[in-house]
Amino acid sequence: MSTHAPLDALTFDLDDTLWDNRPVMEHAENGHYAWLDEALAAWHGAHLDREGRYGERFPLAAYQARRLELAQRHPLRRGDFTWIREQTLAELLEEYGLPRSAARMWAAAAIDRFLDLRHRLSPYPEVEALLDDLRGRYRLAAITNGNADLTRLPLAAHFPVRIAAGEMLAPKPDARPFLAALARLGSAPSRALHVGDSWREDVLPASRLGMRVAWIDVHDDPERSLPAGVYRLRHVRELPGLLARLEAAAQGVFTPS
Structure with a gap:
């Protein structure tokens, strides 16, 4: 996995990543x-x-x-x-x-x-502005095992690619939902980062494909060691800071963590 290639795509889990499910x-x-x-x-x-x-x-x-x-x-x-x-x-x-x-x-x-x-849910307060900013700089996709239908939510405007993994009979941690999303985004694993809360269903499959991963550690598991290219966040609001560090690393610029 290249941890310094510039990113052009972000994929997101939904439940417990963009809202408290x-x-x-x-x-x-x-x-x-x-x-x-x-x-x-x-x-x-x-x-x-x-x-x-x-x-x-x-x-x-x-x-x-x-x-x-x-x-x-x-x-x-x-x-x-x-x-x-x-x-x-x-x-x-x-x-x-x-x-x-x-x-x-x-x-x-x-x-x-x-x-x-x-579908009577409220994303975290930061999510709308966060996605609005990110979609101007990256291609975005949603990959979910759940039955949240983004077309019933205002957040749909941010995700031109939406993968309902269960309905395609390949729920995460199956690699196929990630590969389908990357194919539709026109990206490669080395140039994509996945954002999700589940170690088993988000971190492991995305990392094995060669994607970088922003792990939303909602259960506060500091003892778990992180593979290369996996970054621990406490909340999705911390994602812009991580992306800034990764962009700087891709340009060979040092930034403090």
Whole structure:
């Protein structure tokens, strides 16, 4: 890996890199499941009298456990989280006693609700201005294992290249999402830097390809040794400082760290 070649492309993870994803997912997880229970109770009183409430028969923990089981049954789809969720709901709703057509209808409606809640997120305050500046100097791409759809977010304007790794059946740490992004950006690994929070899904695959990596160490793991070309940041707001140092190094100019 060349750690001094000038950079022309940046690739970004999304969840927990550009925003805090934990509260977003907690709200979406609880919200869409509660919505489904309430909507089913209001829709089918006779079924409710006979079978009890859906949420009592299949509490949230049962839904979560079934998702893991379904992912094991369909390993090629394990990273397609939206598909996993919808298929799991359809299975549970059939077991609840709904005809298959109704089960699929309600599963799709619940997923629509989930995706609506999942996109009610706020990037870190610095992100909009940061990306606006960077896209004037680098080609930008997003690579995510999650089901955040950038076309539903204002941040889409900054990312002409968007890779949904799970939907392409190659979730990170698979190298293919990174290679696809670089191909669409017209860049090479030696001239690209990846920004992400996961050691396994961001740092390792990007580094192995020869990309440089800005690791957003959200869990504060100072004992982990860093390979050449991997740089530890505490927050994405520190990225401009790192890029300035790398640009200076590419020009043979010394700057203090």
